[in-house]
Amino acid sequence: MTTNNNPEPTYVIETQDLEIYYGTFKAVTDVNMKVEQNKITAIIGPSGCGKSTLLRAFNRMNELYAGTSIKGKITFNGQDIYAKEVDPVEVRYRIGMVFQKPNPFPKSIYENIAWTARIHGYKGNMDELVENSLQQAALWDEVKDKLHQSGLSLSGGQQQRLCIARAISIKPEVILMDEPASALDPIATLKIEELMQELKKNYTIVIVTHNMQQAARASDYTAMMMLSGEGERSGTMIEFNETKTIFTRPADKRTEDYVTGRFG
Amino acid sequence: MKEKEVIQGFSNNLNARNRKGVIWHIIFQASTLVGIVALIALMLNIVNSAFGYVAYEARVDPDTFTVDGVPLEEQNKEQLLTLLQSELSRGAYNKLNNEEPFEERSRENVFQLIVERIIRPKVVAVWDLWPSLTQVDEIRATVAQDFPTAELDFVSWLTYDFVTRPQTSEALTAGVRTAILGSLWTIFFTILLAFPVGVGAAIYLEEYASDNWFNRIIQTNINNLAGVPSIVYGILGLAIFVRTLEPLTSGEIFGLVDPTTANGRTVLSAGLTLGLLVLPIIIINAQEAIRAVPRSLRNASFGVGATKWQTVWSHVLPNAMPGILTGTILAVSRAIGETAPLVVVGASTAISFDPESPFSKFTTLPIQIYQWTARPQAEFQSLAAASILVLLVLLLSLNASAVLLRNRFSRRF
């Protein structure tokens, strides 16, 4: 990124020799990557290669699934997030998440955001916060007249933007998105992509996608994951670089095959 | 449609498959029919006993109270009061006056008292609804022949008075107020114990307990406890609540001993015993309901940095609540109809005063029904039938309120 005048980029999340297990099954091996501040980092790869698993490890959502464990290290602003003294709730407060299937709370649009703010002890002007969050998520104009209708009454794309509004209402530093547009139509998908460009001014974004064009269009960095190893196959990161490098001059033959659609 | 060419190895068996479907359809419909017929037979049977002709004789002939040629039925209130005063003992008269001063009672009320206390009709023959409708002439003939002094009336055993009067040994004046109140008190304590404890245990088991052998044993035990015969819970309740915790269940430690109480055999003990009985049912149903809350909702909550408690309280419980309430309705319906454990815990056989505190003696509707059906006289069978109708109405109204509550919860966004 030549426009970046800062010679020393800030890395928000870094992993070292990361391995992620479901019980004894090693789902992800050898991940070393750095997530730069105010950039969009895409994770791509065929399904089942551990993209979601890796993403969930970044804010310790994996722990909600029985039997998960990690080896290696994940740091957030230099702090090991798996250290004993770190509370996973705190991690998820600082590193928000948007899921593949839109999952607004079965509450009003307003309450979706208000509840989220309230549980973190927000005492300020709630109406203002709700409006701001919805505006940042480019949803305000569509819902301002029906804030007290159910969040579930919205269309899929609107629901997903509500989830984004909910996530940013508590001002996280990083937003993790797991295929946020895979359940949406192309127009809603485009809206989400535009929104990401807006959001990266204030937030760092990590997005999992199976959509090559989306990664190429929207991201600054791309991590390519793939299954490797014999027998017990485990997902690993085979290449990590600036997006334009990955898509124009990939170092790994498998990446080239995948991004050009020549893969299986 | 032109028949599809039969491909080798396949056979055209669509007709056979359809026929099979029709047969199963008929079998399922027949099963439903059997259930409905059984239900209708049950209701008819109860209704049949709850209404019909009754022949009754006065123990004291009302004609003996005719004053100056005015028969009893036509006397005014003052005359009736004079009669009441002369026929009742002073104590009994004053007691009635204390319950409600005679000046404030209506003439009808005083007349009623005279019938109950002085004339004291007694039932000599009872007919069910069906013969009462179809063989009126035969009934009249029988009465005229066998009980020439008897009055014959078509009665509904289920009346407003029946519901509001206390229990007595006289079939014509017996009521179930004592038993209804006993049932309500008992069920109140049952819910008070079983609902919070059951839901709490379910939350613990589903959300907090880790999957180890110890917790698996607990789970297995709870599942098995749901199938333990209710009499066993009665024995448990007798040992724990009536005997061991007697100071508590009799109100002794609160200094509130009800003068009528017999050693911890109180509504509180009964309610808690039934509470234990339905606890496993509530736990299991609540667990199912909690388990059915979709993972995506938990993810949403944890994903914005909610703690486990915030997630459980704000999302899991409200979403599981309709299911939890359905389970509770089932459990309470079961508890309200239980008889055996209450007999063991010491339900009273004949009490005519209302339970007034947790430490009162009690009887409940099923106990009352059981006692009346055990008596040989036909009029008590009719009383039992009327009580069954009361019990069913009570059950339906409790269920209806729970369903309303549940719908409030499930009218979610």
Ligand SMILES: Nc1ncnc2c1ncn2[C@@H]1O[C@H](COP(=O)(O)OP(=O)(O)O)[C@@H](O)[C@H]1O
């Ligand atoms: N909760 C889980 N328990 C056990 N194995 C899982 C779980 N979630 C995912 N896996 C396994 O981990 C591997 C990676 O899955 P996932 O991260 O969902 O892949 P992706 O998101 O790239 O499609 C797959 O083999 C999958 O079966």
Ligand SMILES: [Mg+2]
């Ligand atoms: Mg995935």
